[in-house]
Structure formats: C-alpha cells, structure tokens
Amino acid sequence: MTRALACLAAAVVVAGCGGGSEHTTTVSKTQTTRVQVIRPTGTKGFDPQTIYRTEGPGVVTLIALGSANEALGSGFVVDSNGYIATNAHVITNDAGANAKTVYVEFADGNRLPAKIVGTDPDSDVGLVKVDPGQMRGPNAKIEPLPFGSTSELQVGDPVAAIGSPFGEQQSLTTGVVSALNRDIQSLTNFDIGNAIQTDAAINHGNSGGPLLDGGGKVIGINSQIRSTGGGGEGVGFAIPVETVKRSIAQLRATGHASHAYLGISSVTLYPQLAQRLKLRVFAGALIDKVQSGGPADRAGLRGAQDHITFQGVPKIPVGSDVIVGVGGRKLGAAEDLSDLIGVQRPGQVVKLQIIRNGKPKTIDVTLAKRPGRGQ
Numbered sequence: 001m002t003r004a005l006a007c008l009a010a011a012v013v014v015a016g017c018g019g020g021s022e023h024t025t026t027v028s029k030t031q032t033t034r035v036q037v038i039r040p041t042g043t044k045g046f047d048p049q050t051i052y053r054t055e056g057p058g059v060v061t062l063i064a065l066g067s068a069n070e071a072l073g074s075g076f077v078v079d080s081n082g083y084i085a086t087n088a089h090v091i092t093n094d095a096g097a098n099a100k101t102v103y104v105e106f107a108d109g110n111r112l113p114a115k116i117v118g119t120d121p122d123s124d125v126g127l128v129k130v131d132p133g134q135m136r137g138p139n140a141k142i143e144p145l146p147f148g149s150t151s152e153l154q155v156g157d158p159v160a161a162i163g164s165p166f167g168e169q170q171s172l173t174t175g176v177v178s179a180l181n182r183d184i185q186s187l188t189n190f191d192i193g194n195a196i197q198t199d200a201a202i203n204h205g206n207s208g209g210p211l212l213d214g215g216g217k218v219i220g221i222n223s224q225i226r227s228t229g230g231g232g233e234g235v236g237f238a239i240p241v242e243t244v245k246r247s248i249a250q251l252r253a254t255g256h257a258s259h260a261y262l263g264i265s266s267v268t269l270y271p272q273l274a275q276r277l278k279l280r281v282f283a284g285a286l287i288d289k290v291q292s293g294g295p296a297d298r299a300g301l302r303g304a305q306d307h308i309t310f311q312g313v314p315k316i317p318v319g320s321d322v323i324v325g326v327g328g329r330k331l332g333a334a335e336d337l338s339d340l341i342g343v344q345r346p347g348q349v350v351k352l353q354i355i356r357n358g359k360p361k362t363i364d365v366t367l368a369k370r371p372g373r374g375q
Helices: 048-058 241-254 271-276 295-299 334-342
Strands: 011-014 037-039 059-065 070-077 083-086 101-105 111-120 125-129 158-163 171-185 191-198 210-213 218-227 236-240 264-269 284-290 306-310 313-318 322-326 349-356 359-366
Touching: 048 059, 048 158, 048 171, 048 210, 059 083, 083 241, 111 241, 125 241, 158 210, 171 218, 171 236, 171 334, 191 218, 191 241, 191 334, 218 241, 236 241, 264 334, 271 306, 284 295, 284 313, 284 334, 295 359, 322 334
Parallel strands: 037 210
Antiparallel strands: 011 218, 037 158, 059 070, 059 101, 070 083, 083 125, 101 111, 111 125, 158 171, 171 191, 191 236, 210 218, 218 236, 264 284, 284 322, 306 313, 322 349, 349 359
16 A cells, blocks of 8 residues: 555565675675576577677676675676666665765776766766777777667567576676566665566665666666565565666766656555545555654645544545646555656645545645755
C-alpha cells in the first residue's frame, strides 16, 4: 500500500560494490567485474553470441580504491572521449564520499586511471573519465555503446548479461524482461522510477553494467538484486536509460545532478479504498503528509486530517487531497506521481489535477530542488 510497506519479505541488495555494507560488496583484489544485459528486438531473433562479440568490448571493470579496501563494479563506455557510465554506489561509500582512486580495466587488458566526473545519488548514476590516449596495444581502442530507448520495451522481451559476477570475467547469462515501471531504492530518501526488472542472472559485482536490447543499444544500467539470501535469485533491476541519459548530461555539464521535488508522501488509491472513503475516483495518489515549507505546502495541497486501518493496512489517510493527474496525464498509482515529477526540472511549474472534498480542482505547483543526501 504505502511505499514504506513495499518489500516486507525480501531484502534489496545492490548488485555491485562501493564502500558500505547495504549498497556494496567488498571483494579481494584478484577479482574483477564487468556486466551487460541485452534484449533482442523485432523479427530476426535473439542472437546473444553476436551481441556478446560486438558489445562486450565496450563493457569495463571499475576498481575503486578506498582507505581500507578495494571495491569492484562494472561500467560501459559512453563515447570515444573516454566517458564511462556506472552506478554511483560503485565509486562512493555509504556516506556519499568518492573513492580516492579509480581504475578502469577494458576487455583487452588495458587498465587506465580514471577521474570521477560526478555522481547522482538520487538516480544511482556515476560518471568517470579516462584518457583514451593512454590505451596501448595493436588493436586497443575505446568502444562506445549506443543508447536505446525503453519506450517499446515489453515484458517477455529476451535479455542477456555480459560481465564478471564474483570476479568471473566476461560471463554471459540470458533471461527476459520480467516487469516494467518498478520503483527501486536510490542512495537517498527518494525512489528511482520506471526501473526494469529482469530474471537474467545478476550478482554481486554486476552493478554499473549496461542493459542492452537486441540491437546492442543500452536500455538501462544494472543496479540491484532483490534477495532473501544475498545472492542472485532471478529478481534484478536496471535503471532505465532515459534516467541515465538525464543524469549523464548534467554530470558532464556541472559535475552534479538536480531533481525536482514536490514535498508529499502518499498512498495508492484503488477501487475498494475509494469506496470506503466515499470517493468518486478509483485511482490516484492519496496524500498523507505535506512537507512543511515545501512546494506542495506553498501551493496549498492538503494532507490527512485523520487515519484509518483498511484491509489490514494501518494509517490510511482520510480527508486529504487526491492527486489524479500531472499536466493532464492520469495517475494509476502513487508511484506514477513520483515518476512524473521526477522527469521535471526544479523551478518548473506543473499543473496538478486533484480531488478535494469530492470536487475536481487544478493547482499550479512550482517544483523545488530535492533535499540533499541525508537531509
């Protein structure tokens, strides 16, 4: 029901490495990691061998050195200038501090020092850069991977992973897209929307690797696994490429990324709950709390006047506004609200369609910048 109640039975484990316990895994210096996941398109069938051969060279290992350990993760080449995308948690610790030293190891054996360009903890995206001029060898070169789109991605589309889980370099696994539009944990208090769920084997050390479609185009970055035992159990998640591209563009320009903020907590409205609350709409985001002084508060949005327990779920808000649309786009669930706000910019004015006291109303809200990590 509420976002806080999601995933009671399973733990979310970041499928890579960084500096802490919950979002990272520390391994020995002899291990390396590299990952890539793929989905075929259209009518010519799924050919993992071809994708492995053509796109594998663009997948890299990141070796992040801290004060007391070595952490390994994955990444992929963004362009011929040496920019490489990965997860933020691969190159930072739980406090958000950058690794002191980062090396990038390529499929051909080249291992170059990298500079951290920036990290986006809200999207768990990181960007590093190497100097392509330092590549050595007769066939050494930077191999960028092209970006694709998730707009036509469907549940059941095949995917494949290329990487080095647990240090086993250039391993290939295959699976399918298990679900779309999932919400997963970021490194902050905000979720990452529109994530891709896959059953392709993803394990510790896979974080930061690309999710590819059948044409070899990036459709996401592998980020997390959901597990009861800490290992890969067929429930992995990738950050969608649209989110990745927005983060990378900001990181390249300024070294940091900013995200829009509405300032509410909400629960999903569904038909039976709507009937219980005597509402005439059956879907949307039922506001619980409104952050004092935040954008929603300044716009006059109203939170819960009271709470009830319904169908075994406590603290269901009563008497609050129900957000049913953003800029004319209807909401099916509370998660849709965060996804639609997440693609906006701080300072942008959005029109929220709400139900207040049983009547429709439109409210203009000027979005703010999300609070920083730990705030």
